[in-house]
Amino acid sequence: ALAFLARPRGARVPLKGRHVFITGGSSGIGLAMATAAAREGARVSILARNLARLEEARAAIQRDWGRSDVGVHAADVRDAEAVARALEEAGPVDVLVCNHGVFVPQELERQDVEEIKWMVDINLMGTFHLIKAALPAMKARTRETRLPGSIAIMSSQAGQVGIYGYTAYSASKFALRGLGEALQHEVITDNIHVSLIFPPDTETPGLEEEHKRRPELTNIIAGSSGGMKANDVAKKALDGIKSGRFIVPCNFEGAMLAVATAGLSPQSSPVMAFLEVIGAGLMRFAALCFQWNWFSTIEGYYAKNKKRE
Numbered sequence: 001a002l003a004f005l006a007r008p009r010g011a012r013v014p015l016k017g018r019h020v021f022i023t024g025g026s027s028g029i030g031l032a033m034a035t036a037a038a039r040e041g042a043r044v045s046i047l048a049r050n051l052a053r054l055e056e057a058r059a060a061i062q063r064d065w066g067r068s069d070v071g072v073h074a075a076d077v078r079d080a081e082a083v084a085r086a087l088e089e090a091g092p093v094d095v096l097v098c099n100h101g102v103f104v105p106q107e108l109e110r111q112d113v114e115e116i117k118w119m120v121d122i123n124l125m126g127t128f129h130l131i132k133a134a135l136p137a138m139k140a141r142t143r144e145t146r147l148p149g150s151i152a153i154m155s156s157q158a159g160q161v162g163i164y165g166y167t168a169y170s171a172s173k174f175a176l177r178g179l180g181e182a183l184q185h186e187v188i189t190d191n192i193h194v195s196l197i198f199p200p201d202t203e204t205p206g207l208e209e210e211h212k213r214r215p216e217l218t219n220i221i222a223g224s225s226g227g228m229k230a231n232d233v234a235k236k237a238l239d240g241i242k243s244g245r246f247i248v249p250c251n252f253e254g255a256m257l258a259v260a261t262a263g264l265s266p267q268s269s270p271v272m273a274f275l276e277v278i279g280a281g282l283m284r285f286a287a288l289c290f291q292w293n294w295f296s297t298i299e300g301y302y303a304k305n306k307k308r309e
């Protein structure tokens, strides 16, 4: 029954010979995805603000994979016109990867409104700008080539569960899920598959920066999910994109989170649909255990710090 029910139907999204456009492609997960896509024979374009870092990334991809056709586009995703210009320059896209993102964890009370707005503008509004700019040509492309296209959006496990220190970041990353679910309805008849990627802490230049300011409690709770290397996240992400998966978890805890938060998300895999139906109660129980542990940690931490004052 679930094999019949699971929707949208699964798809094979090939990368070889296709145009893969990756934002935040000059660093961390984005650079790892750009490198892996080039290795699979895709024509890759990368977008970020800093041109020098983009050029370095292009040189690294060319050195490793001998591709001389990596396109670089310096633009800020907050600037809708600059994003539209970059996509115009790059030409029609087959696979759009909205991976750019910024994260500064902080308790809401201590975080400035400017910093909150900055995260929401880049992580959420930037993704809107990209998809709106890329979509018309993407639709024409899937019609022309009769091959499925893909829009991949980089969320985070902090986009599946809200944890201490991530009010602004989680809000921006949860929002991407709403965007993605609604968008999948709108583009399915154009043969475009939406993928939402949910990595745990991943070793990147961005994470190194984040650690300079991350509250101790955020460190502890985020540690509930094992850290990963950028190359491994990139591989999971590309595998998810290639098989047209909507929810793409990256590690074991991520697979549990995916089942626990399945909600009303699209599901093309009958096997995953089966696990979701069977696992719902069990994973809710596991989630309550995790929450029990997190609240105990927070209460213990505050009790200890009060004593010290």
Ligand SMILES: NC(=O)C1=CN([C@@H]2O[C@H](COP(=O)(O)OP(=O)(O)OC[C@H]3O[C@@H](n4cnc5c(N)ncnc54)[C@H](OP(=O)(O)O)[C@@H]3O)[C@@H](O)[C@H]2O)C=CC1
Residues within 6 Å of the ligand: 023, 024, 025, 026, 027, 028, 029, 030, 047, 048, 049, 050, 051, 053, 075, 076, 077, 078, 099, 100, 101, 102, 103, 122, 126, 154, 155, 156, 157, 198, 199, 200, 201, 202, 203, 204, 205, 206, 207
């Ligand atoms: N590392 C982690 O622990 C995790 C990361 N993620 C998500 O994965 C994505 C990538 O993270 P990671 O690789 O760590 O990040 P990095 O900080 O290493 O790289 C971020 C990339 O995004 C680009 N970028 C940032 N702001 C803008 C902007 N306004 N316009 C255009 N490009 C921009 C950066 O280039 P430039 O500064 O030149 O613009 C850079 O290329 C993010 O969306 C992040 O939220 C999710 C879960 C865990």
Ligand SMILES: CCCCCCCCCCCCCCCC(=O)[C@@H](N)CO
Residues within 6 Å of the ligand: 103, 156, 157, 158, 161, 163, 199, 200, 201, 202, 207, 210, 221, 222, 223, 224, 225, 253, 254, 256, 257, 260, 283, 284, 286, 287, 290
């Ligand atoms: C039912 C069972 C549930 C099991 C596991 C729950 C684990 C949740 C851990 C949440 C970790 C959030 C890390 C965010 C990383 C990130 O995005 C930052 N590095 C900034 O980018």
